[in-house]
Ligand code: TYD
């Protein structure tokens with residue numbers, strides 16, 4: 085008699101399993117994410133690949149020739165990876181549907197194949213014809229080194245990699261790849277895990293660097309995410325606001341480079357273009373001398389980027405004033421508004437507050453706090469921030485201005501973009517060398533900063 089299949093329940097979000105169904109996942113706390121799953125013969129996926137016995141060896145006996153990284157001529161992309169693609173690595177690239185992941189990967193492969201390396205793009209989402217059409221649009225399809233395939237079957241994809249032996253490979257997307265021998269449907273946690281483990285083994289054994297494209301669910305996690313994030317070497321997120329042209333490629337995990345490094349791109353009619361000087365682009369449409377606008381310098385990885393913060397405080401027609409915040413942390417803005425109310429006597433509680441970072445950029449750094457406060461105060465007072473002035477600093481609960489890191493780099497960027505004056509934390513000013521063409525004024529409190537800007 086066939087042993088009865090046991091049923092377990094697995095969370096689609098975090099992948100944890102429970103013996104019985106629950107409305108809420110006990111691990112990640114998401115609602116309605118548990119799905120029934122049969123434990124087939126009890127073999128965990130990918131187990132058949134790990135049977136080989138290996139022995140421990142002394143660390144100093146290991147020698148290897150470091151293989152060079154593969155580079156593209158897309159510098160923003162290479163930088164985010166820490167200087168190009170390391171052979172044999174597995175890289176997950178996540179992002180919202182329609183943000184441009186497929187476009188980016190196609191362009192990257194096209195660049196690599198233009199350098200005489202064979203590349204393979206496996207799509208489970210588009211037909212060969214659609215890929216060709218996209219390639220034509222990007223003017224990158226004339227390359228004989230670039231191979232494409234429309235395939236979703238895991239075994240076929242792996243054997244294709246073994247016969248074609250490309251220098252780099254892309255599988256777009258991991259959610260479409262599946263093993264038909266398994267009971268679960270494509271895109272389920274089981275299938276994603278099976279596909280990731282087997283593709284990872286393929287990459288490690290063959291040395292072929294592999295990019296896995298993954299769609300992100302609306303909460304911001306790659307569907308079936310945590311199980312994959314720890315397996316892969318690098319996790320990149322491609323983000324941006326679809327109504328804006330800017331896209332940001334961000335490394336959130338990188339075994340071979342620094343994280344939080346970003347690359348900035350612009351989506352054009354014929355594909356993605358690098359933005360080598362993001363500050364200039366983000367400030368392009370700024371209206372100088374308009375109340376409610378201020379420029380601050382935010383560190384994105386190792387790079388300072390100037391961004392414009394806009395604030396609008398206006399009389400509320402309703403009992404409950406609105407707080408609409410784009411590109412900044414809503415709680416942070418609420419905190420800053422409360423500090424302004426308490427320490428400056430600016431009464432914002434009855435007003436609608438709207439905050440925006442132009443260009444669709446998201447900033448999370450506390451050093452932009454002073455920018456938020458200044459934008460709001462400028463709108464409230466209806467007085468523009470003096471021309472050529474930029475601000476940097478974190479605000480504490482007592483209204484103190486706290487030191488920020490990398491002030492020198494930020495100031496250099498501001499000076500490069502034509503700013504002549506910067507209000508910054510007194511503590512950050514201390515060890516600062518003289519920077520060309522920009523004067524600095526150190527402040528210790530929000531009140532002091534406001535007195536300088538709005539006398
Ligand atoms: P795509 O790469 O298909 O997104 P993803 O793979 O992340 O789902 O990008 C789709 C969007 O990009 C689509 O809305 C059209 C736009 N786009 C351009 O603006 N220019 C282009 O050259 C291409 C190829 C796409």
Ligand code: MG
Nearest residue numbers: 185186209256
């Ligand atoms: Mg796509």
